[in-house]
Amino acid sequence: MLRHSIMETPAGPFTLVVADSGAVRAAGFTTNVPGLISLIHPALVETTEPADDVGPAQAAVRAYFAGDLTALDTIAVEQRTGGEFMGHAWQVMREIKPGNPVTYSHYAELSGRPAAIRAAAAACARNAVALIVPCHRVLRTDGSLGGYRWGLPVKSWLLEHESAG
Structure with missing residues:
Protein backbone atom coordinates (compact mmCIF):
# COMPACT_ATOMS: atom_id res chain seq x y z
CA MET A 1 0.00 0.00 0.00
CA LEU A 2 1.19 3.51 -0.85
CA ARG A 3 0.00 6.59 0.99
CA HIS A 4 0.07 10.11 -0.36
CA SER A 5 -0.19 13.51 1.25
CA ILE A 6 -0.36 16.98 -0.25
CA MET A 7 1.21 19.74 1.81
CA GLU A 8 1.49 23.47 1.30
CA THR A 9 5.04 24.80 1.06
CA PRO A 10 6.50 28.25 0.30
CA ALA A 11 7.42 26.90 -3.17
CA GLY A 12 3.87 25.64 -3.84
CA PRO A 13 1.85 22.50 -3.13
CA PHE A 14 4.04 19.44 -2.64
CA THR A 15 2.93 15.81 -2.78
CA LEU A 16 4.68 12.83 -1.23
CA VAL A 17 3.92 9.21 -2.16
CA VAL A 18 5.30 6.89 0.50
CA ALA A 19 5.44 3.09 0.86
CA ASP A 20 4.55 1.28 4.08
CA SER A 21 8.29 0.99 4.72
CA GLY A 22 8.50 4.80 4.92
CA ALA A 23 10.49 5.06 1.68
CA VAL A 24 9.43 7.80 -0.72
CA ARG A 25 8.56 6.51 -4.18
CA ALA A 26 7.45 9.82 -5.70
CA ALA A 27 7.46 13.47 -4.73
CA GLY A 28 6.78 16.66 -6.61
CA PHE A 29 5.39 20.16 -6.60
CA THR A 30 1.92 19.18 -7.76
CA THR A 31 -1.54 18.23 -6.53
CA ASN A 32 -1.96 15.80 -9.44
CA VAL A 33 -1.53 12.51 -7.56
CA PRO A 34 -2.24 10.22 -10.56
CA GLY A 35 0.29 12.18 -12.63
CA LEU A 36 2.89 11.83 -9.89
CA ILE A 37 2.20 8.12 -9.48
CA SER A 38 2.71 7.68 -13.24
CA LEU A 39 6.38 8.61 -12.66
CA ILE A 40 6.93 5.59 -10.39
CA HIS A 41 8.49 2.51 -11.98
CA PRO A 42 5.65 0.01 -12.69
CA ALA A 43 7.23 -2.60 -10.40
CA LEU A 44 6.88 -0.18 -7.46
CA VAL A 45 3.28 0.96 -8.04
CA GLU A 46 0.70 -0.22 -5.53
CA THR A 47 -2.77 0.80 -4.43
CA THR A 48 -2.59 4.36 -3.15
CA GLU A 49 -4.68 6.11 -0.55
CA PRO A 50 -4.62 9.63 0.89
CA ALA A 51 -3.22 10.21 4.37
CA ASP A 52 -2.95 13.28 6.60
CA ASP A 53 0.58 12.28 7.60
CA VAL A 54 2.92 9.97 5.70
CA GLY A 55 5.54 9.83 8.45
CA PRO A 56 9.16 10.94 8.76
CA ALA A 57 9.43 12.08 5.13
CA GLN A 58 6.69 14.65 5.66
CA ALA A 59 8.32 15.92 8.86
CA ALA A 60 11.64 16.18 7.01
CA VAL A 61 10.07 18.23 4.19
CA ARG A 62 8.60 20.61 6.76
CA ALA A 63 12.00 20.91 8.46
CA TYR A 64 13.69 21.60 5.09
CA PHE A 65 11.32 24.48 4.36
CA ALA A 66 11.81 25.77 7.93
CA GLY A 67 15.55 26.09 7.20
CA ASP A 68 17.09 22.69 8.03
CA LEU A 69 18.60 22.10 4.59
CA THR A 70 19.99 18.69 5.56
CA ALA A 71 16.66 17.33 6.88
CA LEU A 72 16.03 15.34 3.69
CA ASP A 73 19.41 13.59 3.65
CA THR A 74 18.36 10.50 5.61
CA ILE A 75 14.93 9.94 4.04
CA ALA A 76 14.75 6.55 2.33
CA VAL A 77 13.90 6.59 -1.37
CA GLU A 78 12.85 3.77 -3.71
CA GLN A 79 13.32 4.35 -7.43
CA ARG A 80 14.00 1.86 -10.18
CA THR A 81 15.19 2.06 -13.72
CA GLY A 82 16.32 -0.26 -16.47
CA GLY A 83 20.02 0.55 -16.16
Missing part, protein backbone atom coordinates in the same frame (compact mmCIF):
# COMPACT_ATOMS: atom_id res chain seq x y z
CA GLU A 84 22.79 0.73 -13.59
CA PHE A 85 23.89 4.27 -14.43
CA MET A 86 20.56 5.89 -13.58
CA GLY A 87 20.35 4.36 -10.10
CA HIS A 88 23.96 5.30 -9.37
CA ALA A 89 23.39 8.81 -10.73
CA TRP A 90 20.42 9.30 -8.40
CA GLN A 91 22.59 8.27 -5.43
CA VAL A 92 25.27 10.74 -6.52
CA MET A 93 22.62 13.46 -6.92
CA ARG A 94 21.71 13.07 -3.24
CA GLU A 95 25.33 13.93 -2.39
CA ILE A 96 25.14 17.36 -4.05
CA LYS A 97 25.04 19.74 -1.11
CA PRO A 98 22.49 22.55 -0.66
CA GLY A 99 23.88 25.88 -1.82
CA ASN A 100 26.44 24.16 -4.09
CA PRO A 101 24.68 23.36 -7.36
CA VAL A 102 26.67 21.65 -10.11
CA THR A 103 26.49 21.71 -13.90
CA TYR A 104 25.29 18.73 -15.95
CA SER A 105 28.88 18.13 -17.07
CA HIS A 106 30.19 18.16 -13.50
CA TYR A 107 27.31 15.91 -12.42
CA ALA A 108 28.24 13.44 -15.20
CA GLU A 109 31.81 13.51 -13.93
CA LEU A 110 30.70 12.94 -10.32
CA SER A 111 28.62 10.01 -11.55
CA GLY A 112 31.73 8.39 -13.01
CA ARG A 113 30.99 8.99 -16.69
CA PRO A 114 32.32 12.44 -17.66
CA ALA A 115 31.31 12.05 -21.31
CA ALA A 116 27.74 11.02 -20.41
CA ILE A 117 26.29 14.49 -20.09
CA ARG A 118 23.03 13.49 -21.82
CA ALA A 119 22.69 10.47 -19.53
CA ALA A 120 23.20 12.76 -16.54
CA ALA A 121 20.49 15.07 -17.86
CA ALA A 122 18.22 12.04 -18.36
CA ALA A 123 18.76 11.07 -14.71
CA CYS A 124 17.47 14.50 -13.74
CA ALA A 125 14.52 14.27 -16.11
CA ARG A 126 13.50 10.78 -14.96
CA ASN A 127 13.81 11.48 -11.25
CA ALA A 128 10.44 10.70 -9.62
CA VAL A 129 11.44 11.93 -6.15
CA ALA A 130 11.91 15.67 -6.56
CA LEU A 131 13.43 17.68 -3.72
CA ILE A 132 14.60 14.58 -1.81
CA VAL A 133 16.66 13.48 -4.82
CA PRO A 134 17.65 17.09 -5.58
CA CYS A 135 17.66 17.38 -9.37
CA HIS A 136 17.02 21.10 -8.87
CA ARG A 137 20.72 21.38 -7.89
CA VAL A 138 21.89 20.54 -11.43
CA LEU A 139 22.31 23.45 -13.84
CA ARG A 140 23.23 23.98 -17.47
CA THR A 141 26.92 24.27 -18.28
CA ASP A 142 26.56 28.06 -18.58
CA GLY A 143 25.07 28.19 -15.06
CA SER A 144 21.50 28.89 -16.21
CA LEU A 145 18.62 26.96 -14.68
CA GLY A 146 17.88 24.59 -17.56
CA GLY A 147 14.67 22.63 -17.16
CA TYR A 148 12.67 21.40 -14.18
CA ARG A 149 9.56 19.23 -14.32
CA TRP A 150 7.85 21.41 -11.69
CA GLY A 151 8.68 24.74 -13.33
CA LEU A 152 11.61 27.12 -13.31
CA PRO A 153 10.05 29.43 -10.67
CA VAL A 154 10.06 26.47 -8.23
CA LYS A 155 13.65 25.53 -9.14
CA SER A 156 14.75 29.13 -8.70
CA TRP A 157 12.97 29.40 -5.33
CA LEU A 158 14.63 26.18 -4.07
CA LEU A 159 18.11 27.32 -5.14
CA GLU A 160 17.59 30.72 -3.47
CA HIS A 161 16.32 29.03 -0.29
CA GLU A 162 19.41 26.83 -0.20
CA SER A 163 21.87 29.63 -0.92
CA ALA A 164 20.41 31.71 1.91
CA GLY A 165 20.76 28.82 4.39
